[in-house]
Amino acid sequence: MTLFVQLFIGGIAAGALLAPIAMGFSLILGVAKFWHLAHGAVILLAGYLAYVLAQQLGWPLWAVALAAPLFAALVGVALNAGLYEPLRRRGVSAIVMLIASLGAFIAINNALAIAFSFDPRVVRFELFARSWRLGEYYIDAIEITAIVFAAVAGIVTHQVLRRTRAGLSLRAVISSGGMAQVVGVDLAAARRVAFALGSALVGIPAVLIVADNGITPNAALEVVLVAAVATIVGGIGRLMGAYAGAFLVSVLQFEAAGVVSPQWGPTVVFGVLIVFILVRPTGLFGGPLWKSQV
Amino acid sequence: MGYIENLIVLAALFAALAVTLNLLMGTGGLFSVAHALFFGLGAYSSSILTVTAGWPWVATLPLAVGVAALVSLLIALVSLRVSEDYLIIGSFGLQIIGTNVLLNWRGLTGGPVGVSGIPLPQLFGWHIVSGPDFVLLAGATLAVTALVVGSLQLSPFGRGLRAIRDDETAARACGKAAVAFKVQAFLIAGALAGLAGAVYASYIGFVSPEQFTIELSILFLAMIIVGGVGTIRGAIAGAVLLLAVPEILRALSLPRDLIGPGQQVLYGLTLIAFALLRPQGLFPDRSSSVAVGE
Numbered sequence: 001m002t003l004f005v006q007l008f009i010g011g012i013a014a015g016a017l018l019a020p021i022a023m024g025f026s027l028i029l030g031v032a033k034f035w036h037l038a039h040g041a042v043i044l045l046a047g048y049l050a051y052v053l054a055q056q057l058g059w060p061l062w063a064v065a066l067a068a069p070l071f072a073a074l075v076g077v078a079l080n081a082g083l084y085e086p087l088r089r090r091g092v093s094a095i096v097m098l099i100a101s102l103g104a105f106i107a108i109n110n111a112l113a114i115a116f117s118f119d120p121r122v123v124r125f126e127l128f129a130r131s132w133r134l135g136e137y138y139i140d141a142i143e144i145t146a147i148v149f150a151a152v153a154g155i156v157t158h159q160v161l162r163r164t165r166a167g168l169s170l171r172a173v174i175s176s177g178g179m180a181q182v183v184g185v186d187l188a189a190a191r192r193v194a195f196a197l198g199s200a201l202v203g204i205p206a207v208l209i210v211a212d213n214g215i216t217p218n219a220a221l222e223v224v225l226v227a228a229v230a231t232i233v234g235g236i237g238r239l240m241g242a243y244a245g246a247f248l249v250s251v252l253q254f255e256a257a258g259v260v261s262p263q264w265g266p267t268v269v270f271g272v273l274i275v276f277i278l279v280r281p282t283g284l285f286g287g288p289l290w291k292s293q294v
Numbered sequence: 295m296g297y298i299e300n301l302i303v304l305a306a307l308f309a310a311l312a313v314t315l316n317l318l319m320g321t322g323g324l325f326s327v328a329h330a331l332f333f334g335l336g337a338y339s340s341s342i343l344t345v346t347a348g349w350p351w352v353a354t355l356p357l358a359v360g361v362a363a364l365v366s367l368l369i370a371l372v373s374l375r376v377s378e379d380y381l382i383i384g385s386f387g388l389q390i391i392g393t394n395v396l397l398n399w400r401g402l403t404g405g406p407v408g409v410s411g412i413p414l415p416q417l418f419g420w421h422i423v424s425g426p427d428f429v430l431l432a433g434a435t436l437a438v439t440a441l442v443v444g445s446l447q448l449s450p451f452g453r454g455l456r457a458i459r460d461d462e463t464a465a466r467a468c469g470k471a472a473v474a475f476k477v478q479a480f481l482i483a484g485a486l487a488g489l490a491g492a493v494y495a496s497y498i499g500f501v502s503p504e505q506f507t508i509e510l511s512i513l514f515l516a517m518i519i520v521g522g523v524g525t526i527r528g529a530i531a532g533a534v535l536l537l538a539v540p541e542i543l544r545a546l547s548l549p550r551d552l553i554g555p556g557q558q559v560l561y562g563l564t565l566i567a568f569a570l571l572r573p574q575g576l577f578p579d580r581s582s583s584v585a586v587g588e
Contacts (some may be wrong), residue, residue, distance in 0.1 A: 035382065087569060095325060096573045098382065099519055102512065103565025107418045110555035110562065157308045194460030217555075221508070225390070228383050266394040274372060291377035 006137050007258045011251030013143035016150035017205050019246040021223065022230035023157055024198035026242035028076075029175035029231060031194035034097040034292045038079055040224035042109035042199045046072040046206035047121075047215035048112055054123040054210075061125050069203025076199025077192055079104065084186065094292035105221070113217040120214025128211050142212045149204045154243050157201070161239065166193055174237050222266065229273040234284025236290040245284065301423035303497060305537050306432035307490050310439040312517040312529035314486040317443045319515075319523030320579055321452055322479040323459030325378050327511045328369055328385040331392035332362040332484045334506025336491025338396065341501045342408040351415035351496055358492035359485045365392070366484025370477045389508045396503040408502030415496040428497050435493050439486050440526050446482065447526075453480055509558070516561050519568050522581020531576050536561065 007110050028036045046068045053059040053067060087100055131140035161167035170181035173190045179204065183186055227242075230249050234241025249269055256268040281289055311333055318324045334360040343349040343357060372384035396403050401540025403409070415422045415431070422431050446452050457465040458472045466472055495501050513536060540557050566576065 022318035035379065083570075090570070090573075092569065092573050095378070095382075098571050099515070100566050100569035102515075103562045103569065103570065105562070106512070107559050107562030107566065113555040114559070222390070225383070225386055229387070232380070232383065261398075263398045264394065267391045267398075270391045273387040274391075277372050277376060277380045281380055287295060289376060290379050292379050 002136050003258050004255065006051045007254040008251060009053070009137055009139055009143070011254030012247060013139070014254065015144050015247035015250030016143075016146040017208060018154040018223075018226060018230065018250055019150045019202040019243045021205055022227040022234075022242040022246040023153070023239050024201035025224070025227040026231040026234070026236070026239050027157075027170070027174075027194050027198040027201075030237045031170055032080070032084065032191050033177060034084075034094045034151075035101065035228065036198075037098065037101045037221075038104040038108070039199070039202070039226055039227065040220040041105045042072050042075050042079070043202045043206050043223060044109060044112055044215065044217060044220050045075050046203050047210050048116060050207045050210045051116075051121045051123055051215060054125070055121070058127075061127055063206060065207055068207045069200040072206065073200040074208075076195040080191060080195040085191075098292075105224070107228060109217045109220055114215075114282065118218060119208065119215055120216040122212075122214035123210050125211050142208055146205070146208050149208075150243075153201055153204075154240070157197070158240060160197075169221040170194060226269055229276075232273060233276050233283055234279070235285040235287030237287040238283065238285045241283055241285040248284075298413065299429055299490065301537065301541070303425075303428045303432040305534050306429070306436040307494050307497075308514070308537060309530040309533035310432075310436040310490045311487055311514055312521065312533045313436070313439050313443050313526050314483040314490075315518055316515050316524065316526065316529040317446065318479055318483045319460065319518055320528075321447050322455045322476065323378065324373055324476060324479060325383065326369060326385040326480075326483075327380045327515060328389040328392065329483075329487055329514045330506045330508065330510035331389050332366055332487035333491040333494070333510070334392065334396060334501070334503075335362045335365055337495035337501045337506070338403060338409065338491075339488070340492035341412050341495045342402065344413055344496075345409050351413070351492070352417055355489065355492055359488045362488025362491065363481045363485040366480045366487075367477065369484075370480035373428055373476055373480075374473055376576070386508065389511050393503055393507050396506065403503070406503060408500060408505075410500035412495055412499050412501070415493075422496070431493060432497070435490055436530075436576050440530075442482070442486065444526055451475070451478070505512025513561065516565055519573075519575055520564060521581065522575025522577035525577045528575050528577035528579075535576075536564070539564075 025039050049071050050064045050068050054064050128141045169185045230245035231242040234245035253265050313331050339358040339361040340354040343354040373381040454470050455475050517532035517536050522528025539560050
């Protein structure tokens with residue numbers, strides 16, 4: 001029982017790290033209408049920036065925590081402006097957009113590997129060196145930070161979408177790009193906002209990854225794919241669904257690691273994906289049956 | 295085993311795989327990133343039977359083909375009720391599950407070490423031992439694959455598949471059983487990929503999970519994109535071109551440990567370049583206006 005609860009805590013913490021990433025991915029998918037696999041590259045770039053700023057330039061944690069989301073947003077917007085919008089103007093299909101995104105991901109991922117090698121790059125922040133006991137269970141500062149940030153990010157994103165005009169426009173585009181355009185929403189501007197916000201959301205998780213086990217190019221593709229799993233599990237177009245899906249998938253993965261063995265993690269996670277695609281592709285919270293259109 | 299001979303053997307086998315992926319993606323519009331898995335399943339099936347059960351290589355071929363085809367059926371299931379988006383992500387997932395299983399099911403697959411000591415193949419009395427022998431065998435595999443895929447593409451089956459690719463609803467309205475066509479396409483593509491795998495295993499002499507990862511699947515995808523989705527000529531051209539990349543890198547005398555990621559950066563940039571400049575690839579499919587690039 002102790003093991004299960006401890007794993008549950010770990011799973012929630014991992015889910016908290018993933019939830020903002022998945023929300024960002026889902027937002028971009030919903031607004032730009034294609035699978036932005038380069039999202040993983042944004043995470044890597046933000047993480048390596050955090051590493052360079054903290055480790056090599058000696059920036060304090062608070063400054064890094066401000067810089068990372070800003071940089072991530074910039075990268076996301078730049079990718080959109082430099083790669084995706086030009087492709088759109090050429091009238092390519094959604095598959096080609098995905099392939100270009102994949103190409104960008106591979107290029108950036110491996111360029112970072114050349115620059116920093118595949119060894120995990122860690123920064124030991126003093127603030128994170130603490131852990132606490134709650135009865136029989138342990139939780140550390142990084143896990144708590146992840147959970148707090150996930151809560152804040154979830155609430156803020158939810159409120160932005162519900163109560164601001166920009167949020168309303170984004171929801172309109174997610175619901176139907178064509179209809180949104182008819183009522184006057186500027187689709188290109190909506191995409192810029194989606195890329196900015198969706199990418200900014202990965203900034204803090206990237207810093208936490210650097211602080212925890214270190215950032216390395218190896219796991220980036222899997223992180224994006226797990227974000228995609230969370231998105232599908234939650235229901236495409238439902239940002240809060242992706243948010244909840246991230247927790248569900250992470251807890252499942254951790255508990256499965258306790259039951260079988262951690263090595264089977266990927267099988268568990270993607271097994272969940274396959275089950276959902278076969279049985280409930282609309283997701284837990286009932287999104288539409290998705291078809292990308294560009 | 296000469297250097298050039300080695301390249302030709304690999305080029306022929308990878309070209310055969312590209313041709314089978316072409317049947318799925320080009321003719322069928324079925325975007326699958328799980329092709330390395332079918333390749334690996336054929337390789338592993340053949341290896342396990344020859345090494346641990348002492349079967350002659352020829353006898354393992356039907357089983358290698360069968361196992362690969364069976365698993366491709368699973369991927370076919372994922373594609374059936376939902377749009378291509380789910381197939382893409384689902385195939386990513388299945389590929390990762392596949393590699394994970396190969397890595398962890400030690401009892402059957404030998405785990406990370408894989409299966410080694412694969413004996414040289416014999417084909418009805420013809421002992422395949424030397425470089426030129428393998429060039430012949432690989433060439434024959436490519437020829438058989440191209441012949442099968444080519445004749446299918448020209449047949450009523452191919453026409454039906456293209457109709458389903460272009461507009462599934464319309465095709466169904468004309469009485470085409472879309473499910474049957476898609477399943478058959480996956481079965482054939484998977485089966486032929488498994489055959490190439492069996493040949494590959496006997497050539498390399500050992501199989502391990504790292505040989506059949508998602509990176510390889512992405513490489514096959516890149517070969518199709520570069521060569522041209524939908525044509526056999528394109529698939530072969532793409533395979534040859536993308537196999538030349540590491541050789542170019544070697545000629546530029548990059549340090550050893552940079553060749554891997556450097557190669558990947560070039561693949562990534564190649565994907566982007568083709569998406570931007572020539573999404574239909576070098577040898578596009580002129581049989582229909584709705585190809586990948588439109």
